[in-house]
Amino acid sequence: MQYVILDHQLQAEDFIRLFASVGWGELPSDRVETCLANSYATFSVQCEGKTIAMARLLGDGAMSFFLKDFAVDPEYQGHGIGRALLTHVEDYIRAQLKPEWEGYLQLVSAKGKEAFYQKLGYAVHPHEHSGPGMSKWIKP
Numbered sequence: 623m624q625y626v627i628l629d630h631q632l633q634a635e636d637f638i639r640l641f642a643s644v645g646w647g648e649l650p651s652d653r654v655e656t657c658l659a660n661s662y663a664t665f666s667v668q669c670e671g672k673t674i675a676m677a678r679l680l681g682d683g684a685m686s687f688f689l690k691d692f693a694v695d696p697e698y699q700g701h702g703i704g705r706a707l708l709t710h711v712e713d714y715i716r717a718q719l720k721p722e723w724e725g726y727l728q729l730v731s732a733k734g735k736e737a738f739y740q741k742l743g744y745a746v747h748p749h750e751h752s753g754p755g756m757s758k759w760i761k762p
């Protein structure tokens with residue numbers, strides 16, 4: 623399967639479709655357009671012209687970053703796309719940091735998906751009501 627990861631090109635309609643495809647519900651387009659416009663960065667994965675995965679990054683560009691809305695279309699899960707997208711996000715953060723800096727990347731895992739992040743070096747921070755918070759230091 624051939625795909626490409628794009629920075630800053632995630633479209634509201636693709637966000638809405640992917641958000642719903644993983645069971646997170648329906649969102650109005652004006653709300654999504656606002657969240658995308660106010661994100662530090664957005665990422666999309668395209669395969670044959672179709673957006674099949676996405677992620678949003680919030681942050682200050684120097685110390686703290688938070689991964690939001692990380693989703694892979696269920697049809698395309700299990701093919702390494704999520705791993706490639708998360709690695710791309712980490713590389714994007716590294717590129718923002720000065721050599722002597724390190725950034726802290728945090729996320730909240732969907733329940734049952736913790737092992738995916740743990741395999742990639744994220745530490746688990748248990749939470750009673752939702753999936754655990756997770757974090758990882760990103761160094762240049």
